[in-house]
Amino acid sequence: MKKVGIVGAGITECRGRWVEATYWDLFQQATRRACEDANMTVDEFDSVVYGIYNDIFEHQAIPESSLTGLIGMANKPGTRVTSGGATGFYAMRTAYMEVASGTSDVVLCVGGEKATDCFDPRSKTATPMVIDTIAKSWDPFYEYPLGATASDSYMQMCMGYDDTYPGDIGDSDVRARIIEILCHSGNRNPYAQRRDESVTVEQVKASRWIIAPFLRLLEACMYTEGAGAIIFAGEDKAREIAERTGQPPIWIRGIGAANESYSPGRGGNYKPLNRIASDRIAAERAYAAAGVKPSDIKIIEAHDAFVAQLMITMGELGFVPIGETRRLIDDGIMLDPKDLADDEAPGDGKLLINPSGGLIFGGHFVGGSNMFSTWSCRREMINRQVPLGLVHGTGAINACFGGVMVLELDEGGAR
Amino acid sequence: MKTTEGQPVLPPEFNLPRAVTEIEGRDGETYLEFTTHMVTFYRQTYGEHSRFFMALRDGRLIGAHCSRCQQVMVPAATWRCPNCDFAEMTEIELPHRGVLAQTAPITIFPSASFLGEAPFARGYVDVATEAPIASFLPSRLRTTTGLERPGIFVKGVELKLVFEDQREGSIRDIFWVPLAEVPEELRDKEPLLASELDFSTPEPPEVLRDAAKADALGEAIAAMRRLADQVARSRRAQADLAGRQHVVGVTTGGGDFTISVGDSKLAIAEGITSGCEYTLVVDDPAVFTRWVRDGSLTDAAVEGTLWLPHREAFQLLPILDRLPRSTRRDLGDAVG
Numbered sequence: 001m002k003k004v005g006i007v008g009a010g011i012t013e014c015r016g017r018w019v020e021a022t023y024w025d026l027f028q029q030a031t032r033r034a035c036e037d038a039n040m041t042v043d044e045f046d047s048v049v050y051g052i053y054n055d056i057f058e059h060q061a062i063p064e065s066s067l068t069g070l071i072g073m074a075n076k077p078g079t080r081v082t083s084g085g086a087t088g089f090y091a092m093r094t095a096y097m098e099v100a101s102g103t104s105d106v107v108l109c110v111g112g113e114k115a116t117d118c119f120d121p122r123s124k125t126a127t128p129m130v131i132d133t134i135a136k137s138w139d140p141f142y143e144y145p146l147g148a149t150a151s152d153s154y155m156q157m158c159m160g161y162d163d164t165y166p167g168d169i170g171d172s173d174v175r176a177r178i179i180e181i182l183c184h185s186g187n188r189n190p191y192a193q194r195r196d197e198s199v200t201v202e203q204v205k206a207s208r209w210i211i212a213p214f215l216r217l218l219e220a221c222m223y224t225e226g227a228g229a230i231i232f233a234g235e236d237k238a239r240e241i242a243e244r245t246g247q248p249p250i251w252i253r254g255i256g257a258a259n260e261s262y263s264p265g266r267g268g269n270y271k272p273l274n275r276i277a278s279d280r281i282a283a284e285r286a287y288a289a290a291g292v293k294p295s296d297i298k299i300i301e302a303h304d305a306f307v308a309q310l311m312i313t314m315g316e317l318g319f320v321p322i323g324e325t326r327r328l329i330d331d332g333i334m335l336d337p338k339d340l341a342d343d344e345a346p347g348d349g350k351l352l353i354n355p356s357g358g359l360i361f362g363g364h365f366v367g368g369s370n371m372f373s374t375w376s377c378r379r380e381m382i383n384r385q386v387p388l389g390l391v392h393g394t395g396a397i398n399a400c401f402g403g404v405m406v407l408e409l410d411e412g413g414a415r
Numbered sequence: 416m417k418t419t420e421g422q423p424v425l426p427p428e429f430n431l432p433r434a435v436t437e438i439e440g441r442d443g444e445t446y447l448e449f450t451t452h453m454v455t456f457y458r459q460t461y462g463e464h465s466r467f468f469m470a471l472r473d474g475r476l477i478g479a480h481c482s483r484c485q486q487v488m489v490p491a492a493t494w495r496c497p498n499c500d501f502a503e504m505t506e507i508e509l510p511h512r513g514v515l516a517q518t519a520p521i522t523i524f525p526s527a528s529f530l531g532e533a534p535f536a537r538g539y540v541d542v543a544t545e546a547p548i549a550s551f552l553p554s555r556l557r558t559t560t561g562l563e564r565p566g567i568f569v570k571g572v573e574l575k576l577v578f579e580d581q582r583e584g585s586i587r588d589i590f591w592v593p594l595a596e597v598p599e600e601l602r603d604k605e606p607l608l609a610s611e612l613d614f615s616t617p618e619p620p621e622v623l624r625d626a627a628k629a630d631a632l633g634e635a636i637a638a639m640r641r642l643a644d645q646v647a648r649s650r651r652a653q654a655d656l657a658g659r660q661h662v663v664g665v666t667t668g669g670g671d672f673t674i675s676v677g678d679s680k681l682a683i684a685e686g687i688t689s690g691c692e693y694t695l696v697v698d699d700p701a702v703f704t705r706w707v708r709d710g711s712l713t714d715a716a717v718e719g720t721l722w723l724p725h726r727e728a729f730q731l732l733p734i735l736d737r738l739p740r741s742t743r744r745d746l747g748d749a750v751g
Contacts (some may be wrong), residue, residue, distance in 0.1 A: 019446045066500060121429055121430060128524075129526075131525070132527040132528050141490075143553050145585060146586060147525055147528075147537060152522045152537070156538065159572075160517035211520045211523065212521065212714075212719075213717050214520075243747055264539050266516075266548065267547055268486055273517045274517065303672075399528070
């Protein structure tokens with residue numbers, strides 16, 4: 001396997017809706033910015049991997065076909081990846097494998113979503129139709145006809161966790177404090193959808209219930225339109241590009257993934273309802289591949305679809321004990337970016353979690369959200385000179401799909 | 416051959432007039448958007464699942480059993496065991512009782528296809544409890560005690576399987592109720608039909624009356640009457656209530672009152688007046704004081720502190736919740 005590095009990244013502004021652009025333009029914007037960042041032209045890319053979650057959102061089957069020429073990838077190999085909420089992660093894993101195998105030397109990985117063109121004729125708003133489009137991720141025989149939605153699916157799993165580990169994610173004060181910190185992070189991200197918001201603990205706790213007692217309106221991620229692009233390159237090419245840009249390569253030190261069974265159940269290979277086993281297994285694989293342990297990592301960009309799920313994920317990734325994830329706040333492990341200079345590394349026992357604002361404040365354009373996380377993780381690692389970072393993705397019904405990527409700042413580390 | 420015919424799969428209101436309209440971008444420029452659709456109709460086969468749904472039509476619950484690993488799969492998602500080199504599985508009859516595998520979420524903001532049906536509960540039921548390995552059945556959960564609310568569908572609660580009287584071959588042909596809500600003489604009946612249980616006249620919860628709550632009721636009524644006065648002067652609030660006609664009783668631990676909505680007005684009367692469509696129950700009347708101060712009756716219902724007899728009652732709450740905000744926007748902060 002060849003060593004693979006990230007040499008460029010570009011994202012669009014995250015917006016609730018882009019009436020000014022279709023997904024064609026959003027993907028082109030992200031590609032263009034990644035090229036600028038890496039000081040490259042599209043001619044230097046050997047192939048492309050697209051992350052696009054849901055044909056219904058784009059309103060085109062094979063949506064990547066219309067993008068090929070527009071992003072300069074005509075007559076090159078292109079693979080579209082779709083894996084629910086973890087689409088971005090799996091697209092990057094595919095791009096990584098393509099370079100690691102030697103099949104390509106430079107791969108563009110670009111993902112995005114045009115989510116809120118959907119429209120519900122009855123309520124005359126987008127949201128119920130957006131929820132319905134995501135609900136089509138459930139099977140048509142057993143789950144969709146019961147009215148399953150993304151929110152209640154993830155909350156079901158959070159409730160299962162709370163049944164087993166009471167007093168952890170169930171404390172609304174702890175969850176609200178995490179939200180407040182994520183808000184401060186979002187304020188620092190010039191591309192974040194909610195960068196101008198100021199959300200306090202009190203406002204979180206006063207916001208409407210979506211699903212009692214674990215999900216208030218201000219504890220959920222957003223629907224976002226946008227795109228993100230990451231450029232993966234083999235070692236020699238990565239070093240050559242780093243010379244051009246003055247930015248160090250970020251190496252993929254280890255990558256791990258796991259998809260649990262669709263069906264929950266007891267024993268065997270069924271999905272347990274009280275844990276996110278996919279996150280745990282993916283993390284174990286990524287750590288083993290990287291030869292690192294969680295305590296070596298200081299910057300994390302985790303897929304926070306919902307804040308209660310983020311807490312469980314942080315436990316499954318090994319940063320806090322399962323059943324005691326509230327220690328993120330109780331023990332002051334989760335840093336408030338207000339308490340850290342922009343070029344300062346987190347100190348001992350401290351973690352910078354979702355400095356982008358995460359999916360809750362930054363944005364969640366499903367097919368490219370994990371690229372957005374990777375863009376942020378790389379930025380923070382370089383600016384703060386932190387040697388190791390982690391990007392996480394989750395997706396599908398009951399958080400069945402999980403992926404973890406351990407990133408390493410080049411030893412040179414110079415900007 | 417049994418067939419069923421029903422409503423169109425796509426309700427007529429799921430449609431939009433053909434139009435291209437202008438919309439202003441953040442940059443101040445004009446853009447166009449067009450109405451369109453991405454609807455596909457299906458005659459989708461149940462294929463290997465057909466046996467499961469035919470059994471439901473017959474009032475039976477079946478699963479797939481593997482004689483090698485002894486697992487039971489319900490629903491029978493496959494008839495070949497994925498754990499045992501795809502060994503053939505056999506059909507087994509399952510009991511009409513189960514246990515809730517984990518505390519169930521209650522959906523309040525449903526997807527477009529389920530608008531108007533909230534709140535509803537769904538969860539996973541452990542049916543093959545004797546089997547060493549078993550899948551859980553995704554299930555509708557219903558209560559005979561009013562609306563689905565927290566505290567009823569908690570992990571480990573014993574459940575009874577209920578069949579709709581009219582079945583078509585759908586997962587919605589069945590649902591589960593807490594066994595404790597099923598009269599003893601019906602607990603072993605298989606299949607138990609929905610019409611044999613009483614969902615229409617739920618028993619309201621008891622409230623404990625005391626003097627402190629009576630004082631709280633006085634405060635709540637005064638606050639609500641101030642809100643009613645504000646509604647009479649707020650165009651937004653009147654628009655919220657336009658076309659609505661309701662007389663709703665409320666029983667509290669401090670006494671009773673009645674909320675009337677009509678002619679775009681809100682009125683509060685002490686006691687339960689005649690002609691009430693239904694009665695809400697809340698132990699602490701301060702829930703209504705908090706509502707006037709920008710709290711939420713919907714949240715109180717979702718938390719289970721405000722008891723509602725049926726789903727129609729729930730649909731009124733978001734409209735009432737808008738009133739304090741609408742009056743404040745029109746009249747300033749004098750409300751409450």
